[in-house]
Amino acid sequence: MLTRRTLLSIPVLGLIPVSRLDRESIFPALLPATRLLFGGDVMLSRYVGAVARQRKDPAWPLRELASTLAAADIAFVNLESPFSDRGRVVESGMVFKAGPDMVAALRVAGIDIVSTANNHARDCGDYGVEFTLEWLHRNGIANVGTGLNEDAAHAGAVLTRNGTRFGFLAYTYDQANGNYRDADPRIAVMDLSRIQADVAGMRERADVVIVSMHAGIEYRSKPNAQQIEFAHAAIDAGARLVIGHHPHVVEPAEEYRGGVIFYSLGNLVFDQSQRVETQHGLLAEVIFRQRKLEGYRLLPVQIVETVPRLEN
Numbered sequence: 001m002l003t004r005r006t007l008l009s010i011p012v013l014g015l016i017p018v019s020r021l022d023r024e025s026i027f028p029a030l031l032p033a034t035r036l037l038f039g040g041d042v043m044l045s046r047y048v049g050a051v052a053r054q055r056k057d058p059a060w061p062l063r064e065l066a067s068t069l070a071a072a073d074i075a076f077v078n079l080e081s082p083f084s085d086r087g088r089v090v091e092s093g094m095v096f097k098a099g100p101d102m103v104a105a106l107r108v109a110g111i112d113i114v115s116t117a118n119n120h121a122r123d124c125g126d127y128g129v130e131f132t133l134e135w136l137h138r139n140g141i142a143n144v145g146t147g148l149n150e151d152a153a154h155a156g157a158v159l160t161r162n163g164t165r166f167g168f169l170a171y172t173y174d175q176a177n178g179n180y181r182d183a184d185p186r187i188a189v190m191d192l193s194r195i196q197a198d199v200a201g202m203r204e205r206a207d208v209v210i211v212s213m214h215a216g217i218e219y220r221s222k223p224n225a226q227q228i229e230f231a232h233a234a235i236d237a238g239a240r241l242v243i244g245h246h247p248h249v250v251e252p253a254e255e256y257r258g259g260v261i262f263y264s265l266g267n268l269v270f271d272q273s274q275r276v277e278t279q280h281g282l283l284a285e286v287i288f289r290q291r292k293l294e295g296y297r298l299l300p301v302q303i304v305e306t307v308p309r310l311e312n
Helices: 018-022 046-055 066-070 100-108 125-138 150-155 192-203 225-237
Strands: 003-006 033-042 074-079 113-115 142-144 157-161 164-172 208-214 241-245 250-256 259-265 267-269 280-289 292-304 307-310
Touching: 033 066, 033 164, 033 241, 033 259, 046 100, 074 208, 074 241, 100 125, 125 142, 142 157, 142 164, 164 192, 192 208, 192 225, 208 225, 225 241, 225 250, 225 259, 250 280, 259 280, 259 292, 267 280, 267 292, 267 307
Parallel strands: 003 292, 033 074, 033 267, 074 113, 113 142, 164 208, 208 241, 241 259
Antiparallel strands: 033 280, 157 164, 250 259, 280 292, 292 307
8 A cells, every 4th residue: 555654744735545546456565666765955066065075075965874865776866056177166156066076975875866957057057067967977877857958858767676667857947047047948947738748758668757846935835836736737647756846945745646746855965054944854765566656755854064864
């Protein structure tokens, strides 16, 4: 049966009774379970990078969670800072740049795939978009949501585990940040007709479709109309999970038409110490048996000096 355990009294919207989610089919217990872990915003620039340099350890930001994340069959996060080997070190401001060595944090944690579709994707210009794609590829990390052209940005990625094909797509509410206000087709933006077409195409290549959604109002604990409409459209089109981030705080989960929407998992690696809420996030653990969504739980995370750790 689909099980749900929500910790720290995280509010859940519109829950569907378990019996309605599971009465269609029961898979034999002998089928292997596939465990997926999803985290929120990971920003490897600014003070996060400074602390790592002080420690002389670019993997420092995710060392404490490394064993937890690496134990999953698939580990996913939103990469909030592009990589670049050009220009000065960024230690402040709202335009992010992670040094290439900071990819060690993703590698030590066994991150398999990241979303690069967010409002910071173009912080290092055209070069940064392309360098990030190449650098992730060279380090064995898949990405979704950006590409060398529009088709690549919407193509998604498929990872196979235990004989089940998991297809990932990613979108952002906007590309505007820093000095960039124009549209860039290399970054997938939320659009209701496009999500329907993209999910339909992915369903031909994958057994389970997962959509990443970078949207919402910063520091607000409830989803806005755009988040709800887009997430519902993704599930209606055939996605099973929607993974939300961008508000930097936790927002509710919702079970909807046999799928699950995590509207915002909050921060995972960030340097926003000005608010209590931005120093707490969630990992979403989701279990599948083949294409059957068997259960999920939310694991609270606390960020201390830019480093996330599981709360007791």
